[in-house]
Amino acid sequence: MRIACVGGGPAGLYFSILAKLQRPQDEVHVHERLPAEADDGWGVTYWADFLDVLRGCDIDTAEAIARGSASWSQGVAHIRGERTAHQGDREFGIGRRHLLDLLTARAEALGVRVHHDREITDPSRLPDADLVVAADGAGSQIRGAHAADYGTRIDEGRNPFLWLGTDKVLDSFTFAFHPTEGGGWLWCYGYPYGSDRSTVVVECTPQAWTDLSFDSLGRRETLDLLARLFAEPLDGHALLSRAEDTDDAGWRTFRTVSNRSWHRVSPVPTVLLGDAAHTTHYSIGAGTKLALEDAIGLAAALREHADLPTALQRYGAGRRQALLRSQSAARYSARWFEELPRYMRLPPQRLFALLGQRHSPLLPLLPPALGYHLHHGIESLPALRAARRWAGPRLAARLHAQGDRGSDTVAR
Ligand SMILES: Cc1cc2nc3c(=O)[nH]c(=O)nc-3n(C[C@H](O)[C@H](O)[C@H](O)COP(=O)(O)OP(=O)(O)OC[C@H]3O[C@@H](n4cnc5c(N)ncnc54)[C@H](O)[C@@H]3O)c2cc1C
Known part of the structure; x- marks a missing residue:
């Protein structure tokens, strides 16, 4: 079988690894629009039990992820000048770039062909593929070209947010809340993901957005203001943004994507994977884990059902059911x-x-x-x-x- 994965994010890369592991004779290609060194995110979290799931699928990848992760088991909240701490379960954080690098290395070692700088917007440009895996993220163009067939629905969240980093290495999962003069609230949460970086997600109510005039502030002014407001949890460290070549601070609202159907059978069998199929709000820190679980589910369905349409149907039905708890929580x-x-x-x-x-x-x-x-x-x-x-x-x-x-x- 010839498989083409569109999107070299966590979902596409991990699926390519599992597909190649279970059928080495298959030809598996991953087409990623960004260059190999592009860094478009910060760290992502996961829990210890997920590592066990990964160990059961591919021990090499699981151990590489474990070695490349930071961990903590304390939660801290800064509220009205008071610091509150809680001991919780052990959690882990790994840098997105590091995760993609180790997945790419493992995929290539198994014989997957990973092509960077290659944007695919139409599966008919992949005429040789027996199966196209649309792992091109929440804004999937492969899905968008047939949104009515997939029954795509996109619900826009209300609160603006920013996904940032800092060179402060936090030692806990840290929350901080800040009131604004007009009755709005601004908050952030952060966690470490390596020896020199932490992720910081900043979110606010629409009222706080107006109170702090974020619509009129450029990228640098926004980062400086946020660093001042959250100076206590950040210990005076700066906030960092990925969008260094623009003056846009990068505020957006979260889009919850759902699809009534996760696959098409003609002209080329095409299946949705990861964020292209569904998104879950970042505040439950599970999107990457769920994307990898989709990859596990799709690989298992292809292993268990020789008939491709049946495999794709079983994959979609199984994952939709498995996702219900996470979607509710999100x-x-x-x-x-x-x-x-x-x-x-x-x-x-x-x-x-x-x-x-x-x-x-x-x-x-x-x-x-x-x-x-x-x-x-x-x-x-x-x-x-x-x-x-x-x-x-x-x-x-x-x-x-x-x-x-x-x-x-x-x-x-
Ligand atoms: C603020 C924030 C915080 C988050 N925190 C966490 C967390 O703590 N834990 C967690 O598990 N998850 C977290 N997530 C979610 C997580 O980032 C996503 O769920 C996850 O990246 C989904 O993986 P994916 O491979 O499906 O999609 P993506 O990671 O979006 O990858 C899609 C890839 O496809 C490529 N692509 C897109 N279009 C094309 C095209 N036409 N041709 C070729 N390539 C294309 C993109 O460049 C990208 O590399 C967070 C998300 C946000 C926004």
Whole structure:
């Protein structure tokens, strides 16, 4: 089989590795529009159990990811001049560029042909492929050319955000919140991903955007202002942006992408993978993990079903089901931040506790103080705590599925 992956992000590269591992005789190409050294993001997070999943698929890649990651197990919040800390599960961060480099090296070592500086917008430009894998990200042009067939839906988030870096090496997952004069809120969270860098995501309410006149500030002024406002968690370090050749600060809003169908069978069988198929709000830090899980799901479906349309259909159906919990968590997490002002009157300790519960569908329905007491009551009784951990995500997934528009039908 000849496979063409459009997009050399985490999804396309990891799928190419798994495809080549399971069928070395296949010809696998990855077409990436950016040059090999391009750096278009910062660090991304994942949890220890995900490393175990990766170890079960390709031990070499998993160990390279483990070696290249930073880790922490403490969460810290700076709220109204007070610092609150929490001990949590061990989490990891890895630089996007480093992740892409190690995936590319592994893919090439297995015989995958990775082509950089090669933009593909139309699968008919890949006439020799038996399967086109559209791993070209949230703004996928391969998908966009047939958006009606895929049943693409894009929901725009409300809060502006920036994905930045800093040379301050944070030792915890760190949140900081800053009120603005007109009643808006600006906040950031950051985590380390290497020996000399941390990621910092900055988000604000539309009111804070107006209060701080972000629409009239250039890139340098924006970074300097944010570094001043978050001087305490950043320890006086500067903020860094990738868009060095422009004066645009790079504010955008998050787009939640969903597709009713994840594949087409003609003229060339084409399947969506990673962010091209679905996005989940960055505040749950799972998009890369889910993109790699898509790759695992697609490789498994191709292994288990000799008939290509059946394999693609099973892959889409299986992944749609598996994603429900994460999509629910992402939806409520994004909403929690969009409704942040309603929680900011809580004392810092309580606010931090609810921040950890932001995936809950219950929180938007309860007054914040009651939400906290309910959470505290459940946490203080081990049986209730265990019941919530078991039932909560399942209930949320079920509720999300009811609102889901998906089907497993094949696009034309
Ligand atoms: C602010 C922010 C923070 C995030 N934090 C985390 C986190 O902590 N943890 C986490 O797991 N995830 C995080 N994510 C999400 C994560 O970055 C994405 O979910 C992940 O990169 C998806 O991988 P992908 O390979 O599907 O798509 P992408 O990473 O977008 O890769 C797509 C690739 O396709 C290329 N491409 C696009 N069009 C074409 C074309 N026409 N031809 C050829 N190539 C093309 C692009 O250049 C790109 O390299 C975050 C996202 C944001 C915005």
